[in-house]
Amino acid sequence: MARRRKGRDISGWLVVDKPAGLTSTAVVNKVRWALDAKKAGHAGTLDPEATGVLAVALGEATKTVPYITDALKAYRFTVRFGQATNTDDAEGEVIATSDLRPSDEDIKEALHGFVGDIMQVPPQFSAVKIDGERAYKRARDGEEMDIAARPLWVEELVLTDRPDADTAELEMICGKGGYVRSIARDLGKLLGCHGHVLRLRRVWSGPFEASNGLTLEAIEQMARTPELDEHILPLELGLADxxxxxxxxxxxxxxxxxxxxxxxxxxxxxxxxxxxxxxxxxxxxxxxxxxxxxxxxxxxxxx
The missing domain is CATH 2.30.130.10 (PUA domain)
Known part of the structure; x- marks a missing residue:
């Protein structure tokens, strides 16, 4: 007989402003512990080094997760030009370099090709399954895979700042299954200079905003208290669309x-x-x- 999971039967959403350096699963486990919740899950994985909104579903709200996963999401990210990495972000090994740097106008013109219905190849280090195994596991073993392109809806992708010649700040609104790392990689290829993600933040996801999220420090301070319960949002927010x-x-x-x-x-x-x-x-x-x-x-x- 399966062991019954302990904890409280609580349902709703807790919005976390995820810090860098933690997996999404680790954040969910921290929230489950802090609320003594029987069941919890998240609506959309963030890379460990990414920050921003991670909506944690509790109890019966986990049944609404697919609707948040399908909803539009907004990201702010920094692209580093002149370097390609094997992970398409700053955590990976540099595998190619270029002295070429694009102008602002070059970037703006190139971004038009990434808006609307596009086809996107996920990064080698990603959670997509190849013959039943996660791509990142194969990539860690040094295997290079042919990953099929997948459709993605990009509603908006704009250049918001250019701190220096090496970097550009971008904002993107997209649908389900988008990889910001792939956008940076493919933008660098199109511009002929290589590129990868230096920093990434998810600003909002469906009805949930990072600005309204709790930090992990705040969650730990309020853990196992009625004060933390007051931050639980209604289940039906997951059905906003x-x-x-x-x-x-x-x-x-x-x-x-x-x-x-x-x-x-x-x-x-x-x-x-x-x-x-x-x-x-x-x-x-x-x-x-x-x-x-x-x-x-x-x-x-x-x-």
């Missing part, structure tokens, strides 16, 4: 049992994905069909 429908009492009872339940018609059409609430509490996510929500995920919230 979906329309809300309100249930009838009878519909709520059926949805709680995983059955289609009657909802009050709203701004949705047949087959649209939506979430349902009753008396201000989220009940389920599903598809709207003929006056009912057909649930795909049901939230079992405790009082």
């Amino acid at each position: 979906l329309p809300e429908l309100h249930c009838t009492a009878q519909g709520a009872a059926r949805l709680r049992n995983g059955n289609p339940g009657m909802v009050i018609p709203g701004n949705v059409e047949y087959g649209d994905e939506a979430w349902a609430s009753f008396e201000g509490r989220p009940l389920a996510v599903g598809r709207y069909k003929a006056g009912e929500l057909h649930p795909s995920r049901v939230f079992n919230l405790t009082d």
Whole structure:
């Protein structure tokens, strides 16, 4: 028999302003400990040296993680020109150099090719799977892989500052699965000078902003206290991109049992994905069909 996980049944979101030097998993474990939470996960991995918003889902909020993962995200990052590294960031080994440095106008012109629907090859040191094994594990063994390009939606990519000839500050808004390191690498290639990410910060992810996040130091100071609980945000923030429908009492009872339940018609059409609430509490996510929500995920919230 599997051992039952200890901890509190708490649900919602805690937004962390992740520091450099820690993995996303390490941050989640710290939050779980600080809240004595039974279940926690994160919505979108950040590289260990990256900083910024890491939204930690607690309890039933983990069922909404895919909607945050799919949401738009914003990054601010520094590209270092003149050097390519095997990891496409400053942590890696320099594998190529160039004395060429692009002008501001060269950079702005090149950025147009990275906006809209693009195809992007993930870094060799990444978590994508190659024949069932993580690419970074193979890369650590010195293997060089052919990683297939993947589609990415880039809504915006702009040059915001040019501190010196070697570096450029950029901001990007993109969809799911984007690798900022690949943007820096490919920009350097296009400009003929090589490039890698020097610094990276995720400014916001869906409805969550780094400016509203807690530092790990603050979380540790408030650990296991009601004060930290006050920073937990509602589960339904993870559903911000979906329309809300309100249930009838009878519909709520059926949805709680995983059955289609009657909802009050709203701004949705047949087959649209939506979430349902009753008396201000989220009940389920599903598809709207003929006056009912057909649930795909049901939230079992405790009082």
